[in-house]
Amino acid sequence: MESELLLRTEGVRKSFEGTPVLSGISLELRAGEILGLVGENGAGKSTFVKCLLGLHRPDSGSITFLGRDLLRTGPAGIAAIPQEFNLVKDLTVAENIFLGREPGRFGFLNRSLMRSESRRLLQKLDVEIDPERKIDSLSVAEKQMVEIAKALSVDCRLLIMDEPTTVLNQKESAILFRIMRELKAGGTSILFISHRLEEIRTICDRVAVLRDGVLVSCDPAESLDAMEIARRMVGRELKQMFPPTVPPSGPPLLTVENLSSGKEVKHVSFELQAGITGLAGLAGAGRTELAETICALRKRSSGSVKLAGETLHLRKPADALAHGIVYLSEDRQGSGILTEFPLDRNVTLSSLRRYCHAGIINREAERACAESYVKKFRIKTASLETELKYLSGGNQQKVALAKCLDNCPRVFLFDEPTRGVDIGARSDLYEFIRELAASGVACLLISSDLEEIIGMCDRVLVMRAGELAGTLEKEHVTEEEIMYLATGVN
Ligand SMILES: Nc1ncnc2c1ncn2[C@@H]1O[C@H](COP(=O)(O)OP(=O)(O)OP(=O)(O)O)[C@@H](O)[C@H]1O
Ligand SMILES: [Mg+2]
Numbered sequence: 472m473e474s475e476l477l478l479r480t481e482g483v484r485k486s487f488e489g490t491p492v493l494s495g496i497s498l499e500l501r502a503g504e505i506l507g508l509v510g511e512n513g514a515g516k517s518t519f520v521k522c523l524l525g526l527h528r529p530d531s532g533s534i535t536f537l538g539r540d541l542l543r544t545g546p547a548g549i550a551a552i553p554q555e556f557n558l559v560k561d562l563t564v565a566e567n568i569f570l571g572r573e574p575g576r577f578g579f580l581n582r583s584l585m586r587s588e589s590r591r592l593l594q595k596l597d598v599e600i601d602p603e604r605k606i607d608s609l610s611v612a613e614k615q616m617v618e619i620a621k622a623l624s625v626d627c628r629l630l631i632m633d634e635p636t637t638v639l640n641q642k643e644s645a646i647l648f649r650i651m652r653e654l655k656a657g658g659t660s661i662l663f664i665s666h667r668l669e670e671i672r673t674i675c676d677r678v679a680v681l682r683d684g685v686l687v688s689c690d691p692a693e694s695l696d697a698m699e700i701a702r703r704m705v706g707r708e709l710k711q712m713f714p715p716t717v718p719p720s721g722p723p724l725l726t727v728e729n730l731s732s733g734k735e736v737k738h739v740s741f742e743l744q745a746g747i748t749g750l751a752g753l754a755g756a757g758r759t760e761l762a763e764t765i766c767a768l769r770k771r772s773s774g775s776v777k778l779a780g781e782t783l784h785l786r787k788p789a790d791a792l793a794h795g796i797v798y799l800s801e802d803r804q805g806s807g808i809l810t811e812f813p814l815d816r817n818v819t820l821s822s823l824r825r826y827c828h829a830g831i832i833n834r835e836a837e838r839a840c841a842e843s844y845v846k847k848f849r850i851k852t853a854s855l856e857t858e859l860k861y862l863s864g865g866n867q868q869k870v871a872l873a874k875c876l877d878n879c880p881r882v883f884l885f886d887e888p889t890r891g892v893d894i895g896a897r898s899d900l901y902e903f904i905r906e907l908a909a910s911g912v913a914c915l916l917i918s919s920d921l922e923e924i925i926g927m928c929d930r931v932l933v934m935r936a937g938e939l940a941g942t943l944e945k946e947h948v949t950e951e952e953i954m955y956l957a958t959g960v961n
Contacts (some may be wrong), residue, residue, distance in 0.1 A: 475502040477628060477660050483522055483532035485515075487861070490853060492518050494684040495532065500629070505651060505661045507671040507692065510681035511704055511893040512865025513851035516664050517554050519681070520631050523662075524551055537628065550627035552618050552635045554664075554864045554891075558606045565589040565602035568621045592620040597646045611638045611802050612754055619647065630654060631662045634864065636670060637891045638801075640754045640919050648674050666865075666893050668697035682706055705895040712898050713926035717908035718945075719746035722779070724913040725796070725882045727765060730774035735760035737937040738774070743882060743913040747904065749928030750917045751953050757937040758917045759801055762884045766791035766798045778881070792821055795881035799872055799888055801917075807871035810860040814852055815841035817859055817870050822877040844873035848899065865891050872900070876907075883907060886917045901927060921950050933957050 478500040485493040492515045500506050510516050521527040523534065525546045534541040537548060558567045565585045589602035598616045606614065615638050622630060636644045651661055651674060665671050671678055672692050679689040680703040687703055701709055723742035730739045735757045752758050763769040765776055767785035776783050778794055785791050791798070800807050808817050818841040819826055826837045841855050848869040852862055859867055868891055875883070885904065889897050904927070908914045918924050924931055931943045933956035940956040943949075955961055 473501060474504070474658075476500075477502045477504075477537065478523075479535045480523075481533045481535075483519070483529045483534065485518055485522060485527060485529050488853065492684050493522070493529070496681075496684075496686050498679060498686065498689065500660050500662065502628070502660055503655050503658045504677070505655055505663055505675045506689075507675035507678040508662055508664045508681065509666070509668065509671055509678060509700060509704055512869075512891075512896055513863040514681040514704070515684040516681055517633055517863060520551065520633050520662070520664070523549060523629075523631065548627055549629045549631065550622045550625040551631040552622045552633060554633035556614050556618060558614060558617060560607045561605065563603050563605055564593075564600055564609075564617050567606055567617060568592065568602075568624055570621075588624065589620065592624055593617075595623070595650065596620060598643075610754075612640070612643060615639060616643070623650070627659065629660045629662065633664045634666065634891060635663075636665055636667060638887075643754075644670065666891060668700045668894065671700065672697060680704055701894045704893065709895065710898060712894075712901070714898075714902045714905045716927060716929045717746045717905055718929040719744035719748050719913070721745045721911075724779055725765075726777040726780070728775045728777070730761070730764055730776065731772045732760060732764040732769050733772060735769075735937050736764050736771075739934075739939050740774075741932055741939060741942070743915055745908065745911045745913050746930075747908045747914045747916055747928050749924040749931035749948070750915055750934065751919075751921070751924050751931055751957060752934035752940075753957050754919065756934040756957065758934055759886055760937075761934065762798055762886055762915070762917060765884065766796050768798070789821075792878055795879060796884070797875045797878050797880040797882070798884040799875045799886055801886040801890070803868055803871050803890075808859055808867060808874065810867070811858060813856045813858055814845070814850075814862070814870060815855045818844055818873045818877055820874055822874075822879075825877075840877060841873075844870075844876070847903075848873065849896065865893055865896065868892055869896070880907075880912055882913045882915070884915045884917070887919065888916070889918075889920070889923065921953060924948070924953065925950065935959060 480496055480498045483493055483496040496519055508516050522529050568589045569585050586602045593600050596616055596619060600613055619635060663675060675692045677689055678692050678695055678700060680687045682704060721744050723744055725743040728740050731737055739761055750758050760769060764771050766788055767790055768788050783794060815838050819837050826833050838855055850869045851866050859870060889900055892900060904914055916927055925948055928948060929945055931948050933940045933953055935957055943952050
């Protein structure tokens with residue numbers, strides 16, 4: 472027997488300033504069902520979610536939830552993990568989890584109850600985060616775990632998860648899937664969005680594919696493979712995912728000697744040549760911290776950085792930029808871009824000097840540059856002046872990349888560059904990194920995606936607990952050898 476119908480949308484349409492984003496979405500979700508929602512960056516997934524949450528009002532169409540008209544009753548009974556973090560930086564983890572509904576009697580805040588509840592929720596997720604810590608001090612993965620704990624603390628019939636695994640590693644994702652299965656068994660339904668098509672296939676009962684605001688199909692997950700899902704998403708045959716590799720060659724461009732920063736980076740030495748070098752390791756191994764120390768975002772406690780044999784004295788990130796050392800941060804929201812700023816201004820944010828003459832910004836040159844990146848990366852935007860917050864998550868990531876590129880890099884440190892980027896745009900991005908490397912730039916690719924590391928790199932550095940555990944070359948770049956160095960166990 473089929474289970475109870477929980478949610479039904481009929482002909483949901485939404486446009487922004489005349490541009491249609493959702494063109495009549497009709498979808499059903501049953502109790503205890505996990506429905507996957509996939510589509511390219513900008514296809515309309517998050518917009519659909521926001522309609523369900525009452526954050527956007529559809530232009531037409533109906534949404535029925537638990538037999539009631541959701542557009543009138545509001546989204547009671549629905550909890551959500553948003554794509555972009557919605558946490559207050561200066562508050563603690565516990566305060567964020569209970570924001571707006573602090574438990575207490577007679578109107579008093581019960582802080583110890585908030586703390587113990589938060590601790591219980593986080594334990595369920597198998598993460599050790601002190602509920603008293605400030606959000607500011609957390610890594611991106613930890614912030615994501617807090618968002619998940621917050622959503623789990625609400626009693627709901629429908630849980631919406633907009634790309635919850637983008638910043639999580641395999642182990643963290645596995646814990647999340649376990650919890651999703653438990654919720655499902657308890658009758659909760661889940662709408663799950665992800666760009667990782669394999670995990671969509673594993674965890675979902677059915678998969679809905681959105682292309683340019685149109686629902687192209689909704690079929691049982693077991694009837695689809697990842698390739699077929701991808702094909703439906705982009706509406707064309709996909710080319711080979713990974714381009715030919717560009718092995719490091721020539722004289723060393725960047726030389727890092729005995730570099731340390733606190734407990735996170737310990738006596739790391741290596742050289743980068745023109746070409747692509749990978750940097751692998753488990754979460755917390757110090758990869759991001761190493762990149763941050765190289766470009767002076769983080770204080771170093773020992774060691775030196777040389778560019779083409781010349782010792783650099785870098786005091787702040789701008790010094791690194793001035794030497795052509797650029798860093799694409801893994802935390803797009805935290806340090807990459809300004810969402811209140813227009814797209815074109817974001818692109819030239821760190822390269823503005825090039826567009827200034829006698830203190831006047833050449834707006835035309837600035838716009839021309841932004842336009843070329845919009846074309847190159849197929850950035851989906853209404854206009855060049857659109858504020859970044861109106862772009863979809865994956866398209867914001869592409870802008871962050873354009874901003875880094877506009878500094879004429881000699882050394883490019885990519886930290887998880889393809890997070891949240893759809894499968895079609897991902898192969899464009901790989902091709903682009905290849906071109907950059909082939910033109911003589913030393914590229915360091917930090918990634919938790921082993922397939923990506925193996926597909927893109929002929930040389931891979933592996934970190935473990937703040938140290939460089941080893942370097943792998945050519946046929947040794949395999950999952951087994953990387954994991955061996957990353958964990959120290961066979
Ligand atoms: N408030 C808004 N004003 C104007 N345009 C918007 C607004 N919100 C979304 N859009 C546009 O709607 C389109 C769909 O965006 P949406 O965020 O739904 O995409 P998505 O499928 O979630 O993509 P991603 O995988 O990158 O997260 C985008 O082109 C985006 O620029
Ligand atoms: Mg989205």
